Amino acid sequence: MNDQTVSEARLGSILATAVDGIIVIDDKMNVLVFNAACERLFGYYATEVIGRNVKVLMPEGYASQHDDYVRNYMRTGEKKIIGIGREVSARHKDGTVIPIELSVGEAATTPGRQFVGILRDLRPRKAVERRVSQLQAQLVHLARVSAMDEMGAAIAHELNQPLTAVMLYLQAAERSLKKLNGDSPHDPAIANLLQKGLREADRASSIIQRMRNFVERREPERRWIDIVNLIDDSVDLTLLGANANTVRVRRRYEESLPDVEADPVQIQQILVNVLRNAVEASRGAREPWLAVSTAFTGSSVTVSVEDSGPGIPSEVMPTLFKAFSTGKRTGMGLGLAISRTIAQNHGGDLTVDPGGNGRGATFILTLPAKADAPRRAD
Amino acid sequence: MAVFVIEDDEAVRDALVILLSQFGHQVSGYPDAESFLTDVLPGEDDVVLIDLGLPGLPGNQLLRWLNALAAPPRVVVISGQSQSAILDAMRDFSAVPVLRKPLTVGSLSAVL
Numbered sequence: 001m002n003d004q005t006v007s008e009a010r011l012g013s014i015l016a017t018a019v020d021g022i023i024v025i026d027d028k029m030n031v032l033v034f035n036a037a038c039e040r041l042f043g044y045y046a047t048e049v050i051g052r053n054v055k056v057l058m059p060e061g062y063a064s065q066h067d068d069y070v071r072n073y074m075r076t077g078e079k080k081i082i083g084i085g086r087e088v089s090a091r092h093k094d095g096t097v098i099p100i101e102l103s104v105g106e107a108a109t110t111p112g113r114q115f116v117g118i119l120r121d122l123r124p125r126k127a128v129e130r131r132v133s134q135l136q137a138q139l140v141h142l143a144r145v146s147a148m149d150e151m152g153a154a155i156a157h158e159l160n161q162p163l164t165a166v167m168l169y170l171q172a173a174e175r176s177l178k179k180l181n182g183d184s185p186h187d188p189a190i191a192n193l194l195q196k197g198l199r200e201a202d203r204a205s206s207i208i209q210r211m212r213n214f215v216e217r218r219e220p221e222r223r224w225i226d227i228v229n230l231i232d233d234s235v236d237l238t239l240l241g242a243n244a245n246t247v248r249v250r251r252r253y254e255e256s257l258p259d260v261e262a263d264p265v266q267i268q269q270i271l272v273n274v275l276r277n278a279v280e281a282s283r284g285a286r287e288p289w290l291a292v293s294t295a296f297t298g299s300s301v302t303v304s305v306e307d308s309g310p311g312i313p314s315e316v317m318p319t320l321f322k323a324f325s326t327g328k329r330t331g332m333g334l335g336l337a338i339s340r341t342i343a344q345n346h347g348g349d350l351t352v353d354p355g356g357n358g359r360g361a362t363f364i365l366t367l368p369a370k371a372d373a374p375r376r377a378d
Numbered sequence: 379m380a381v382f383v384i385e386d387d388e389a390v391r392d393a394l395v396i397l398l399s400q401f402g403h404q405v406s407g408y409p410d411a412e413s414f415l416t417d418v419l420p421g422e423d424d425v426v427l428i429d430l431g432l433p434g435l436p437g438n439q440l441l442r443w444l445n446a447l448a449a450p451p452r453v454v455v456i457s458g459q460s461q462s463a464i465l466d467a468m469r470d471f472s473a474v475p476v477l478r479k480p481l482t483v484g485s486l487s488a489v490l
Contacts, residue, residue, distance in 0.1 A: 153460060160458035160479040161387040168393030171483045175400045205480040212460070345462045 021100075021119035025054045027112045029070055041100075041121055043093035054117075059091045074113070082106055082115075087122065099126055135233075135240050153338065156212040163208065167201045170194055222346075224259040225267070227301055227367070231292055234271035238279060247279050252293040258369040260301050262346050267367070270339040270350065274305050274363045277335070281309030281361060290360075296369065300348065303365045311356030320352065343367070380421075381490070383407040384414050384440065385429040385456070390479075394427065397483065401490070411435035415443070422449035425490060430457035430467055438467045441474065454489050456481060 015022055015035040021042075024033035031054050034046040042049075042057055049056065055063035069080060085103030092098055099122040107114045174194045181187075235249055260267075275290070282288035285308040295302045312320065321340045336350070343350040348367040355361045381403045385391040391407040398405045403425075408414035410432050420426055426444060430437035437455060444450050455471075457464050458479040468476060475489045 157458055157460075161390055164458070164480040165387070165389035165393045167480050167482060168390070168397045172393065172397040172400060175397070175483075179400070201480075202482075208480070341460070341463065344466065345460070347466070 021117075021121075023054065023057075023117040023119065025115050025117070027070075027074065027114070029053045029055065029067060032114065038119070041092075041098065041119065042090070057090055059089050059097050062089060063091075070115075090119065098123060132240065135237055152211050153341065156208050159204075159208055163201060163205055167198065167205065170198045170201060174198065221263050221265075222261050223264070224261055225264050227257060227260050227262075227267075227294065227303060228253050230264055230268055231271060231294070231303060234268050234275055235292065237268075237272050238275040246288060247282055248287070248289040250289060250291040252291065254294050254296055257294055257296050257301055260367040260369050262367055266342045267346070267365075270342055270365055271303070271305075273335040273339050274350075274365065277363070278305050278307035278309075278360075281307040283309075285309065299368060300366050301369045303367075304362050305365075306355075306362040307360040309355075309360045311359055312352065312354035312361045313356075314354065317352075317354055321350075380404040380406070380424045382414060382418070382420055382424065382426045382451075384409075384411055384426065384432065384437070386410060386431075386433055387429070390429075394481075398486070398490075401487070403490075409433075411437070411440040411443075414440075419447075420444070420451035422451055424451040426451050426453050428453060428455050430455055430464065431459055436467070438471065441471055445471075 015033065018035060018037055021038040022033065022035040023031060023038060025031055030051055031049050034044070034049045038049075039045060044057075053067075055066045058066060072078065073080065073082070081102065082104045083106075085101060088100060088102045090098045090100045090102075101120040101122055103118050105116045105118075107116060174191070177191055177194065231251075231253075235251075239247065239249070275292075278290040279288075282290055287308070289308045291304075291306040293304050293306075295304070321336050340350040343365055346367055348365065351364050351366070353362040353364070381398050383391055383394045383398070383405060385394065385407065386409050388409070391409065395405045395407045406418075408417065411428075412434050414426075428437045428440055432440070437457075441453055441455065444453055453474055455468065455474055455476045456479060457467075457476060459467075464476060464478070468474065477485050477489065
């Protein structure tokens with residue numbers, strides 16, 4: 001074998017093996033080389049394309065300008081794409097327009113100038129980008145809905161106690177004053193002040209009432225849902241939001257789970273919340289991971305999320321599910337309180353095994369599944 | 379008539395005890411069901427005001443326990459929880475009056 005045949009064999013092997021499409025054209029724009037990856041990308045056999053003008057691989061707009069581009073370059077030397085590479089559209093044999101990344105190189109050969117194009121199919125990347133932006137939109141929506149609900153419910157609940165006490169104290173004071181002075185109070189100014197105080201407390205109470213009505217009017221939209229889809233979406237959302245590619249996720253789903261009757265948005269709120277906590281808790285671990293598993297107990301479906309953190313200190317446990325109890329500076333610290341409330345409103349619960357001694361914490365979401373519900377066949 | 383107030387929020391409990399005493403009732407307050415049950419056995423002429431969201435034994439469990447007495451006292455439930463949580467907890471006790479917080483003298487005297 002002489003040197004030339006060795007190098008030709010090598011080139012042939014490179015062309016056949018390359019994952020990216022490789023095209024070589026001459027200075028008249030005729031295709032000289034069309035590799036195997038190109039055949040897959042464009043749906044043409046090499047024999048159909050070789051010898052033809054390369055614009056057969058371009059959609060209308062590009063095709064009509066391409067000759068001018070190349071002529072212009074050869075006349076002026078002004079580089080539009082050579083050595084730069086950019087995103088362009090290609091045309092499949094069936095007419096489909098494919099986004100590709102094209103880089104072009106140039107080779108001076110004895111028969112004349114030749115151009116080498118390397119093409120990468122951008123569709124998988126585009127699909128990922130689309131999914132990411134979809135998830136991001138979903139995350140924003142979820143955050144907005146849950147912020148409204150959380151704020152409303154938490155404020156109503158947290159302010160109710162002191163407000164109740166204030167109103168009762170004021171009413172007690174008013175009655176004491178009346179008893180002291182008979183029905184015509186000795187000092188009408190004090191009675192008047194108490195009246196005003198009561199009126200304002202009443203006003204505050206009706207504001208809370210309205211807020212509560214607003215939150216409660218949005219009754220959960222229950223329907224039968226496949227919890228596994230919801231978990232997978234929530235995991236994606238969480239890793240996306242937390243920018244936590246370093247956390248490994250282990251999934252262990254039971255073979256066939258019955259659907260659960262639930263409001264998917266609300267349940268996702270719980271899952272994202274619990275998963276985020278798990279990512280947070282695992283951050284300090286040397287090889288952070290979290291494990292999501294599902295189980296069916298006959299009357300309910302459970303979703304367990306275990307983290308690789310240090311576990312939950314026992315002094316935190318009593319207030320873990322109470323609103324505003326968190327030490328976290330981010331968020332409102334309402335997450336777990338609201339999550340448990342949502343779970344309980346669904347007839348389920350959210351509980352925790354605190355772990356510790358080298359074990360992470362495990363949060364367990366329980367949702368009722370109808371015992372006679374049809375089991376999902378996968 | 380004796381009135382027992384089982385409410386974990388100290389200010390609410392204190393205010394309730396003061397106000398209900400003004401009505402001329404014999405009122406005592408407890409922060410949870412456990413301390414109430416170990417202290418006294420209410421009679422059928424008495425009224426027990428129970429907050430639903432008690433620490434330890436939940437309000438509706440206390441209610442169940444009181445209802446099982448030979449001569450159960452009258453019970454009024456108070457709660458700051460959401461409507462659906464209240465409905466859920468009170469599913470078996472549709473006859474028991476529930477007052478939602480914030481409470482007023484009017485709503486209290488109406489059920490007492």
